[in-house]
Amino acid sequence: MxxxxxxxxxxxxxxxxxxxxxxxxxxxxxxxxxxxxxxxxxxxxxxxxxxxxxxxxxxxxxxxxxxxxxxxxxxxxxxxxxxxxxxxxxxxxxxxxxxxxxxxxxEADRDLAIPGAELDGAYGAAEFVSWYDGHPEVPRSWPLEARQVAVLGVGNVALDVARILAKSADELLPTEIPANVYDGLAANRAVEVHVFGRRGPAQAKFSPMELRELDHSPTIEVIVDPEDIDYDEGSIATRRANKQADMVAATLENWAIRDAGDRPHRIHLHFFESPVEILGADGRVVGLRTERTELDGTGNTRGTGAFREWDVQAVYRAVGYRxxxxxxxxxxxxxxxxxxxxxxxxxxxxxxxxxxxxxxxxxxxxxxxxxxxxxxxxxxxxxxxxxxxxxxxxxxxxxxxxxxxxxxxxxxxxxxxxxxxxxxxxxxxxxxxxxxxxxxxxxxxxxxxxxxxxxxxxxxxxxxxxxxxx
CATH class of the missing domain: 3.40.50.720 (NAD(P)-binding Rossmann-like Domain)
Incomplete structure (x- = not known):
């Protein structure tokens, strides 16, 4: 030719x-x-x-x-x-x-097959990302009335969603966000964001740099429960074989042993909590039910039969794109x-x-x-x-x-x-x-x-x- x-x-x-x-x-x-x-x-x-x-x-x-x-x-x-x-x-x-x-x-969000996923106030992370990034095919406004918010997933998208929800609009003003996004975030009422993962720190999919950046905001306090720092033989093997996983786990360990400060917004990173139901009333999200999990020796987890309900008014699933x-x-x-x-x-x-x-x-x-x-x-x-x-x-x-x-x-x-x-x-x-x-x-x-x-x-x-x- x-x-x-x-x-x-x-x-x-x-x-x-x-x-x-x-x-x-x-x-x-x-x-x-x-x-x-x-x-x-x-x-x-x-x-x-x-x-x-x-x-x-x-x-x-x-x-x-x-x-x-x-x-x-x-x-x-x-x-x-x-x-x-x-x-x-x-x-x-x-x-x-x-x-x-x-x-x-x-571009689409993967589904999360738990009861309550259809409630008003249950969102896909990809939708929210498209909104704050000014995608021309999504609405110009976003509902941000919830004071307590849950984010499901322990990857970088979950970190992005949690950080944007917790940051003040003025912190983001120097970036390229358009006026409608700034106005929406200025009206954001969220003061607590809870990020949930069903496995432990060694299995988190955060990249080390993305995770550390979460703690750089002067308005955000990042909190890790010391009881969530746990490893089994499979987790230890993961840390030894994967430098990034080891760095993530080490960062989480350091956050777990420090005293909480007084920054106005808080991001709680929860491990060993598997979402089982989004709770609703009158068609809207009013809470999240999780089951406590435990490591099984291989780095995977099993349910313990212990459940907890969290007071949240919005849930974002960051469980992958489709x-x-x-x-x-x-x-x-x-x-x-x-x-x-x-x-x-x-x-x-x-x-x-x-x-x-x-x-x-x-x-x-x-x-x-x-x-x-x-x-x-x-x-x-x-x-x-x-x-x-x-x-x-x-x-x-x-x-x-x-x-x-x-x-x-x-x-x-x-x-x-x-x-x-x-x-x-x-x-x-x-x-x-x-x-x-x-x-x-x-x-x-x-x-x-x-x-x-x-x-x-x-x-x-x-x-x-x-x-x-x-």
């Missing part, structure tokens, strides 16, 4: 951009070359980094700099505000591209992933030609952002191998202007990489007016206007995911 290999990547978060980077560094990039189009449902790129990382974590958001450099490459084009499959179906993608890589991530099913692709509903072999999509034991996955929709929502690079490298290696072996189903209309003509003809109001630069400049200008680095634009129409897209109002266009009711 004398022309460049045409590749579409669906999703512009770290997974999709790392896949583009791997393609640019592959053998195919030199002979015959690659031409990559990245499609994103939202008007702006960067996915999880823009809409899944807490605003008070600028260190993590700094990853955007590296991602930005990839999208700046001349072999890469960005098309935002383009939905799969409404604007581009699978057959369209295969008509314009030799290969398609799906990197759509995971990928949405992708139309026209196979889907494993149990793992919420697309079946694959090393990134090649597999249906009924057969590889779907020219169709690949990477990131959380491939492996599930586990690991840190950096782990996504390994996923991308594996998937791209398979794509390049299939190209070399002549196994790709070549595009019928591979010219770069063919997909542009298709989108224009369909009236899709897409944004471009140049449009992102305009939106980026606009957000930075808004921040400069307030002495901040950036103020995030939230409304989709406002994002499109700032991007310079040739817009028409598209209230008549159905959303991929229905917004949550206020």
């Amino acid at each position: 004398s022309r460049p290999v045409r590749v579409a990547i669906v999703g512009s978060g770290p997974a999709g951009i790392y896949a583009a980077d791997a393609l640019l560094k592959s053998d195919a990039a030199t002979d015959p070359g690659v031409s990559i189009d990245v499609f994103e449902r939202l008007p702006a790129p960067f996915g999880l980094i823009r809409y899944g990382v807490a605003p008070d974590h600028p260190r993590i958001k700094g990853i955007v700099t590296a991602l930005h450099q990839v999208l700046d490459k001349p072999q890469v084009r960005f098309f935002g505000n383009v939905d799969y499959p409404r604007d581009l179906a699978l057959e369209d993608l295969h008509r314009f591209y030799d290969a398609v890589v799906f990197a759509t991530g995971a 990928s949405d099913e992708l139309p026209k692709l196979p889907f494993d509903s149990l793992s919420a992933t697309v079946p694959h072999e090393a990134g090649r999509v597999v249906e009924n034991g057969v590889h779907l030609p020219s169709t690949y996955v990477t990131g959380w929709v491939k492996r599930g929502p586990i690991g840190l952002i950096g782990h996504t690079k390994g996923d991308a490298n594996e998937t791209v290696a398979c794509l390049v191998e299939d190209h070399r072996a002549g196994r790709l189903r070549l595009a019928e209309a591979p010219a770069e202007d063919a997909v542009v003509a298709f989108l224009d003809g369909a009236g899709v109001d897409y944004t471009t990489w140049e449009g992102w630069h305009r939106l980026d400049d606009h957000e930075r200008a808004l921040g400069q007016e307030q002495g901040r680095d950036r103020v995030k634009v939230v409304e989709r129409e406002a994002m499109l206007r700032a991007s310079g897209s040739a817009l028409t109002p598209h209230e008549d266009r159905p959303r991929t995911r229905a917004p949550r009711e206020d």
